[in-house]
Amino acid sequence: MERQEILRKVIDLAADKLAAEADDLSENTNFEEDLNADSIDLTDFIMELESEFDVEIPDEDLEKIKTVKNSVDYIQKKL
Amino acid sequence: MRRVVITGLGAVTPNGNTFETSWNSVLSFKSGISEITKFDTSDLNVKIAGEVKGFDPLDHGMDRKFVKRTDIVSQYILAAANEALQDSGISENYYKPQRSGCTVATGFGGIETYEQNYEAMLKIGPKKVSPFLVPKFLTNMPGGWVSVQHNLQGYISSCAAACATGTVSLIDGFRAIRDNGADMIVAGAGEASVTRHVIAGFANLKALSTKNDTPESASSPFDRDRDGFILSEGAAILVLEEMDSALNRGADIYAEITGWGITSDASHFTHPSEDGRGMVNAMNLTLESSGLKPKSIQYINAHGTSTKINDAAETKAIRKVFGDCAGKLVVSSTKSMLGHMLSAAGAFEAAVVAKSIKEQVVHGTANYRNFDENCDLDYCVEGHRRMTLENVMSNSFGFGGINAVAAFSRFSV
Numbered sequence: 001m002e003r004q005e006i007l008r009k010v011i012d013l014a015a016d017k018l019a020a021e022a023d024d025l026s027e028n029t030n031f032e033e034d035l036n037a038d039s040i041d042l043t044d045f046i047m048e049l050e051s052e053f054d055v056e057i058p059d060e061d062l063e064k065i066k067t068v069k070n071s072v073d074y075i076q077k078k079l
Numbered sequence: 080m081r082r083v084v085i086t087g088l089g090a091v092t093p094n095g096n097t098f099e100t101s102w103n104s105v106l107s108f109k110s111g112i113s114e115i116t117k118f119d120t121s122d123l124n125v126k127i128a129g130e131v132k133g134f135d136p137l138d139h140g141m142d143r144k145f146v147k148r149t150d151i152v153s154q155y156i157l158a159a160a161n162e163a164l165q166d167s168g169i170s171e172n173y174y175k176p177q178r179s180g181c182t183v184a185t186g187f188g189g190i191e192t193y194e195q196n197y198e199a200m201l202k203i204g205p206k207k208v209s210p211f212l213v214p215k216f217l218t219n220m221p222g223g224w225v226s227v228q229h230n231l232q233g234y235i236s237s238c239a240a241a242c243a244t245g246t247v248s249l250i251d252g253f254r255a256i257r258d259n260g261a262d263m264i265v266a267g268a269g270e271a272s273v274t275r276h277v278i279a280g281f282a283n284l285k286a287l288s289t290k291n292d293t294p295e296s297a298s299s300p301f302d303r304d305r306d307g308f309i310l311s312e313g314a315a316i317l318v319l320e321e322m323d324s325a326l327n328r329g330a331d332i333y334a335e336i337t338g339w340g341i342t343s344d345a346s347h348f349t350h351p352s353e354d355g356r357g358m359v360n361a362m363n364l365t366l367e368s369s370g371l372k373p374k375s376i377q378y379i380n381a382h383g384t385s386t387k388i389n390d391a392a393e394t395k396a397i398r399k400v401f402g403d404c405a406g407k408l409v410v411s412s413t414k415s416m417l418g419h420m421l422s423a424a425g426a427f428e429a430a431v432v433a434k435s436i437k438e439q440v441v442h443g444t445a446n447y448r449n450f451d452e453n454c455d456l457d458y459c460v461e462g463h464r465r466m467t468l469e470n471v472m473s474n475s476f477g478f479g480g481i482n483a484v485a486a487f488s489r490f491s492v
Binding site: 018041047 | 142143144146147148206207209210211214
């Protein structure tokens with residue numbers, strides 16, 4: 001999958017799960033700082049990433065996924 | 080003794096998404112019952128309900144994040160709470176958060192969320208169960224959210240009392256203020272359980288009306304041909320305040336809560352006892368605790384569900400408690416227009432009673448056509464009636480044999 005396509009999907013999922021507008025999100029968007037996400041919001045978002053891209057994201061990797069860019073990098077590596 | 084007054088009302092019902100629209104509709108005999116639109120009813124024998132219509136939480140002071148984290152039942156309740164607090168004119172300038180609280184409950188909690196997650200788990204697996212399932216489903220969450228949104232740091236509770244929940248919540252809030260545990264309480268209940276699953280459960284219990292072809296007249300409390308209640312959804316909230324603090328801030332007072340009674344039938348798990356003993360006991364306790372005599376009550380907002388057994392037992396119980404005075408009482412059923420909002424019913428009916436006392440008018444019982452010898456009181460079947468209201472009672476009865484009654488009086492210092 002192309003990086004651009006992953007980015008598009010991550011942004012759509014983040015907008016849906018973290019109650020934001022897709023147009024306001026970029027690679028630099030930080031989920032906690034910019035979208036005021038708490039740990040339950042993030043769990044919900046990560047579960048959706050796993051399901052959308054059919055990947056497993058172990059709990060110890062959650063620390064690595066703080067921004068849209070982190071998410072895209074992580075998924076690109078896994079795919 | 081500390082006195083407790085009602086200063087704010089809010090509601091979301093099948094007849095409107097504010098208290099005022101809902102109140103006006105019951106005064107004008109408008110039914111909120113219609114064909115179910117939320118799900119397929121082709122294989123159900125009950126196809127009608129009182130659905131809330133056109134509700135958008137974003138129109139009621141909630142944002143997308145709140146909506147995502149909450150079941151619709153919390154959204155109905157928060158909409159009603161926001162309206163009630165605004166109506167009361169109270170703001171954080173006037174209440175101490177540590178002495179302000181919340182007695183808000185729900186019967187079925189976030190049942191829709193529960194059903195969706197259970198279905199996803201069966202179809203796909205536990206991975207599809209949302210981390211929001213538990214906080215969206217728990218029955219104390221709507222109250223929790225009201226306290227979060229309005230910074231109510233004092234007393235909090237959420238009772239479980241089936242169809243009497245709204246009235247028990249109100250009584251709980253009343254007692255918290257009277258016993259000096261709080262000065263202001265947001266009290267009430269909400270329900271969002273018009274789902275395929277719940278309709279099937281009540282329908283198979285033979286509790287619901289099957290007058291599918293005439294939804295608007297299907298709820299006919301005290302009528303000879305009544306055949307069950309109509310499941311409805313919604314929420315209602317009342318702001319309760321200690322009298323002196325309400326007067327000190329110049330609050331507009333609807334009515335005073337003056338008595339209560341809660342009892343158990345201790346007989347059958349769904350049917351009221353035929354002699355209405357639990358109802359009688361609850362009404363008598365309410366008279367005792369308020370110091371009122373039967374002749375001082377002008378109006379009873381009945382539980383009046385439109386089931387054969389409730390309406391006959393309630394009538395019998397009223398006759399027993401009021402004796403010779405029963406003939407002078409006016410009795411009406413809000414459920415004749417709104418159906419049965421379960422936990423929210425008692426809360427909305429309390430709000431209706433408060434408004435009735437303020438406006439000195441009672442709404443009637445709609446859809447009454449034929450006399451039933453077991454139901455022989457003045458049910459105000461012709462429409463609303465202007466009358467002097469000094470003291471009023473509101474009855475709520477629920478599965479498990481619970482009976483909850485509250486007394487309300489016209490306010491004067």
